[in-house]
Amino acid sequence: MPELPEVETIRASLAPALTGRRIDRVEILDPRLTRPELPELVAAALEGERVADVRRRGKYLVVVFESGRHLLVHLRMTGNVLHPAPEGHRDDPHVRAVVRLDDASDVVYRDVRRFGTWDVLEAGELDDYFVARRLGVEPLDRSFTAAGLGRSLAGRRAPVKAALLDQRAAAGIGNIYADEALWYAHIHPLVPAGQLDSEQVTSLRRGIRRALRLGIRRQGATLRDYRGADGGRGRMQDEFRVYGREGEPCDRCGAPIAKARLAGRGTWYCPVCQPAHEP
DNA sequence: CCCCAGCCCTGGTCGC
DNA sequence: TGCGACCAGGGCTGGG
Secondary structure (H helix, E strand, O other): OOOHHHHHHHHHHHHHHHOOOEEEEEEEOOHHHHOOOOHHHHHHHHOOOEEEEEEEEOOEEEEEEOOOOEEEEEOOOOEEEEOOOOOOHHHOOOEEEEEEEOOOOEEEEEEOOOOOEEEEEOOOOHHHHHHHOOOOOOOOOOOOOHHHHHHHHOOOOOEHHHHHHOOOOOOOOOHHHHHHHHHHOOOOOOOEHHHOOHHHHHHHHHHHHHHHHHHHHOOOOOOOOOOOOOOOOOOHHHHOOOOOOOOOEOOOOOOEOEEEEEOOEEEEEOOOOOOOOOO
């Protein structure tokens, strides 16, 4: 499932290929993709636009056009952006959109489960869009401080993992990197977010950054559906400390990794070195 | 405001 | 070999 490192990996490979290119033609094959906007309106808005940059905000891929418009792509669970287009994509039933560029190459948007979304914003609407969704700071920016993280967790009774999954404390963390970050930080996922002391908050900040940076270096985690824009697999799954490893020995202390269910999500942790309470 | 359940979606896996 | 149940989960909505 594409989280910050997966989206960043896609962004990094799309940016040099798309920057400076003009969009000649847009085919939206699944009308759900642009909901609630009509797909033909979105396609018409994009045709003729020239790409100025490809950025990322949290888990959003942000295509910036010279006109000031933006295309926001959210891959949700199973979305992929592929460029250059893979062989045979015309027969692939999961291709939801195809964008033809002025160098005659195609960008293919593929999404098995159809949760992904495309939004076109007019110039000047981007900041409000993220504010309205209460998207938190970028966890790899300097502005992501322990003090700021502490403030956004203060008073919250929800489990710390749930607080990481909603995007207010920091943008871009999903189920995988939340579990990994909490392992690095020695923090139990069920601890109420507001109960962390300042030392734990500092450690959590470090764990988040460590997990996300490693994910980017490994070009994301390919479990089932995720692929880079070039179709390549990520290797982060080889670095998992807890995610999906129920019963396997903890890399730190050897105790078997436990699995729980939290906020409807599978949650893996080491019951020994991520204690629920201070010793 | 906070918190949580339910919803959207499809494909893979498992038990029978 | 078929079939139903269940699981994967990001972000949003609605209810308490």
